[in-house]
Amino acid sequence: MNLLFSELHAALLLAVVTLGVASVCGLLYIRFRKAHFFWWAVGWALYLARLSAIMLYVPTLEPFWLYAHQVATGWAAVALLWSALVFSRGIQFRWPYLALVLFPPVWSWYAIYHIGTADRFLYAAIPAVVFLSLATLWTAVVFFRFNWKTGSSGAMLLGFAFLLWGLHHLDYPILRARGVWNPWGYYLDIIFILLVAGGILILVIEDLQGGVGALSALSGDLQRGEAGHDVSGALLARALALPGVRGSALYDRARGQVTRGLGACAAWEAARPGPAAQARIDEVIRSGLPASGSAGTFAYLAALPVMRQTEVAGVMLIVGDARDPFAALDLPFLRALGQQVGAALENADLNQRLQRRTEDLERLSVRMLQHQEEERRRLSLELHDETAQVFSAVKIQLGLVREEVAAPQAARLGRVLELVDEGMASIRSVTAALRPALLDDLGLLPALRALATDFEARTGIAASFTAPASLPPLNESADVAVFRAVQEGLSNVARHADADRAEVTVELADGRLCIVIEDDGRGLDAEGPVEEHMGIGGMRERFAALGGTVDIQGRPGGGTRLSLCLPLGPKVVTT
Structure with missing residues (x-):
């Protein structure tokens, strides 16, 4: 008992x-x-x-x-x-x-x-x-x-x-x-x-x-949205790194096919997945809820709805041989993840379209600048070949007439000849400004050095020029952009800075070409927006089209520093 x-x-x-x-x-x-x-x-x-x-x-x-x-x-x-x-x-x-x-x-x-x-x-x-x-x-x-x-x-x-x-x-x-x-x-x-x-x-x-x-891993970089950031690739790669996951894919409802696949799902790309996976996809699209089940040789297939606003725009698929990584999460978590994935993919799509639009605008800007340079070249040639020749002929004829007239009239014709010389000098100056011959004949560095020398001679402002022995071969657009920017920068020093000295420094560092123009003048003042009265807007436009930057700021103790930088990439360097 x-x-x-x-x-x-x-x-x-x-x-x-x-x-x-x-x-x-x-x-x-x-x-x-x-x-x-x-x-x-x-x-x-x-x-x-x-x-x-x-x-x-x-x-x-x-x-x-x-x-x-x-x-x-x-x-x-x-x-x-x-x-x-x-x-x-x-x-x-x-x-x-x-x-x-x-x-x-x-x-x-x-x-x-x-x-x-x-x-x-x-x-x-x-x-x-x-x-x-x-x-x-x-x-x-x-x-x-x-x-x-x-x-x-x-x-x-x-x-x-x-x-x-x-x-x-x-x-x-x-x-x-x-x-x-x-x-x-x-x-x-x-x-x-x-x-x-x-x-x-x-x-x-x-x-x-x-x-x-899994939630944290998949949503880690989704809202970054930088141009060029492969959101879908990063998303699938993160899913593939989860324990027991052997493949991941994104199914686009509008296209009716898998648009991206990694691992065991790589074969699904640009095609329809197998019957088991397609059944889960159809179930998710119909219900708007996550679904899971077996997938042929794999122990499970998890299908997560990718939401855009309130519509199922696609399905994220994960296959593996251990366990559905979403199995422990509540439906609200999974819905939130699906919405976040959808928003990130939509943002990535918008960024790609914006990037393409920006590239189109940059190409258009480059073409416009090239067209402007062609017009400058044409005008320069016309002034040199036609107008200057006409002035030369007029000068010769006036010289002949002066020899045949009396002294008072000869003196007056001498004054006219001086005006003709001034006009010819002005034409030569305009011709050089429109299209410097040194830029075409000798290249960028000699043209910049000549620009600094001419600046000192014209303005009386001491100018120094420091540069490496050589530069990588730049394309024509980059040459012109740098030359015009330095030209405008020195012009600003002469017109606005009230300076005694200017320095032009050319540097190559970290895969970039940088030109720095510094003066010891009065610095930035309240004359108005710098972009408007100092031509910085045009510089930025030229450099932005080439992926470069323009920065202007006052120096401690007085003076101004203008920095012009171009990345030495395919938009700038000739091959």
């Missing part, structure tokens, strides 16, 4: 522990609505039913309670196995699996009501024990495989717990059924259940951390 009460007390304690674990799994299911939590709760509820049946059988020895105990024991093992498979692989029910469900009631009925004699106990018990042990060991294998693929500590603990529990089941016909383990077998079961419960809780924590990590 003492042994009976001791066994009932141990079974009651085991039932209380099992009830607690079942309640926790039930609460997790209510909170997260994930299928594996449901099946864990079902498994522990069946285990609790098993304990209730054995506690009713021990004092009554009624065969029905023994039958109920055996069936509930087998179903509990199947439910725990199923929960492990649903958790790790998102497995779907198939009719052949029904054999696992039918074995416990069928064999238990045959063993208890048809065999049922003590001398044939092993014959009746061994198939049930082997089934129970194999189901439990199979559960251990599922978690060991999951640990191998993901490094999950919770899966490792669950694997060892179910391994030891499965081996412990094998002693039933030899020890437990003969009372050798009573009541210590119940306490050992309590240890196994607590280990399993601890593993489940660790899995939940890891699952949540992994889900948040």
Whole structure:
């Protein structure tokens, strides 16, 4: 009798522990609505039913309670196995699996009501024990495989717990059924259940951390939106870096095909994916909700709706062989991620279009500047070849006339000849300003040096010029842009700075050509916007078309510093 009460007390304690674990799994299911939590709760509820049946059988020895105990024991093992498979692989029910469900009631009925004699106990018990042990060991294998693929500590603990529990089941016909383990077998079961419960809780924590990590990883750079930033490529690469993920792809609803694929999904690019993936895509587009399932040779395929405003514009696909990385996240999180992905892709599309528009405008600006230079060249040639020649002819004729007239008239003609000389000098100055011959004949550096020398001669402002021995070969647009900017900068010094000295410095550094013009004048004052009265706007326009920058600022203690920088890239350097 003492042994009976001791066994009932141990079974009651085991039932209380099992009830607690079942309640926790039930609460997790209510909170997260994930299928594996449901099946864990079902498994522990069946285990609790098993304990209730054995506690009713021990004092009554009624065969029905023994039958109920055996069936509930087998179903509990199947439910725990199923929960492990649903958790790790998102497995779907198939009719052949029904054999696992039918074995416990069928064999238990045959063993208890048809065999049922003590001398044939092993014959009746061994198939049930082997089934129970194999189901439990199979559960251990599922978690060991999951640990191998993901490094999950919770899966490792669950694997060892179910391994030891499965081996412990094998002693039933030899020890437990003969009372050798009573009541210590119940306490050992309590240890196994607590280990399993601890593993489940660790899995939940890891699952949540992994889900948040996936959310963070996929949304890390989505809102950057810089021109040239490959948002879709970065998104898929981040997804591919998640544990157990083997491929990722983006499906465009408007095009009806996968527009980008990496890893195992690279073959889907510019095509329709397989039937399983297409079924998930259609489901997501129809419902607007995430979907998951198997995908041929892969354990799972996760499909996340990519939202643009309120419409499903596409689907993000992830395939792998361990576990859906979004499985732990609530639908609101997944919807938010889908909206963020959609917004980022839309921003990237807008940035690409803006970049193309900017490039078109830059090309147009370059063509306009080239056209202006062509007009300057044409005017320069016309002034040099035609107007200057006319002035020369007039000068010759006036000289001849002066030799033939009286002295008073000759003096007046001499004054006219001086005016003709001034006009010819003015034409030469305009011609040089329109298109300096040195820029065409000798190149940029000699032209800039001559510009500084001429500036000093014309204005009386001391000018120094510092430059490297040579420059990379620049294209015509870059040559002209630099020359015009230096020309305008020195002109500003002469007109606005009231300076005694100016310095022009040419530098090559960090893949850039920089020209700095500094003076010791009065600096920037309140004459008005610099862009307007100092021609900086035109400089910026020329340099922006070549990817360069223009910066002007006052110097400490007086003076102005004008910095002109061009990147030595394909827009600037000739090949």
